[in-house]
Each structure stands twice: as C-alpha cells, then as structure tokens.
Amino acid sequence: MTNPRKYATNAERQAEYRQRCRAATATQQPVPARPGKRRWEVMLNQACTLLDEVIREMTLYQDERSERWQESENGERFTERLEIIEEVLANLQDQVEA
Numbered sequence: 332m333t334n335p336r337k338y339a340t341n342a343e344r345q346a347e348y349r350q351r352c353r354a355a356t357a358t359q360q361p362v363p364a365r366p367g368k369r370r371w372e373v374m375l376n377q378a379c380t381l382l383d384e385v386i387r388e389m390t391l392y393q394d395e396r397s398e399r400w401q402e403s404e405n406g407e408r409f410t411e412r413l414e415i416i417e418e419v420l421a422n423l424q425d426q427v428e429a
Contacts, residue, residue: 334395375427382420389413 338344359377363370393401393409400406 372427375423379420379423379427382416382423386413386417386420389416 338347359380360373362373362377389409390413393406393413396406401410
C-alpha cells in the first residue's frame with residue numbers, strides 16, 4: 332500500500348519546507364550570548380517547542396499507519412519511543428517551570 336503524495340512536485344515540497352523554516356525562525360526568541368539563567372531558559376523553551384513538534388508529527392505518522400502496523404513489532408517500538416519522548420518533554424517542562 333503506497334501513501335498518496337502530499338505535494339505534486341518537489342518544488343512544492345521544497346517551498347513548503349522553506350515556509351516552515353521561516354515561520355520557525357520568526358517565532359524563536361534570540362538566544363542571549365552570555366551564559367546564564369536567561370540564556371538557558373530560552374534554550375530550554377526552544378527544546379520544549381522542538382520536542383512538542385516531534386511528538387505532534389510522530390502522532391500524526393502513527394495515526395496514518397494501519398492497525399496491523401500499529402500492532403506489529405515496529406508499531407510497538409514506535410509507540411514506546413513516542414511515550415519516552417513524551418516523558419522527556421514532561422520532565423523538561425517541569426524543569427523550565429521550576
């Protein structure tokens with residue numbers, strides 16, 4: 332079973348990628364140059380944002396797979412990995428809020 336193409340051409344795919352990059356750059360806070368509490372807070376918030384995006388994409392990927400795949404060994408490993416990443420994010424958010 333093949334997945335339908337999301338973009339008709341490589342040019343469309345590349346344009347979408349560039350737009351995502353521009354959007355991500357526009358929303359990011361600049362990281363202070365000097366080591367210290369403010370720099371680390373900004374970096375930890377960026378890490379949380381990235382992990383949240385990873386979780387969102389992995390969840391969408393998993394939902395698009397068949398039930399047979401989800402119950403397979405690969406699907407179970409994928410689910411375990413996703414759960415670990417969710418746990419890492421929760422722990423990181425606890426540290427950011429502390």
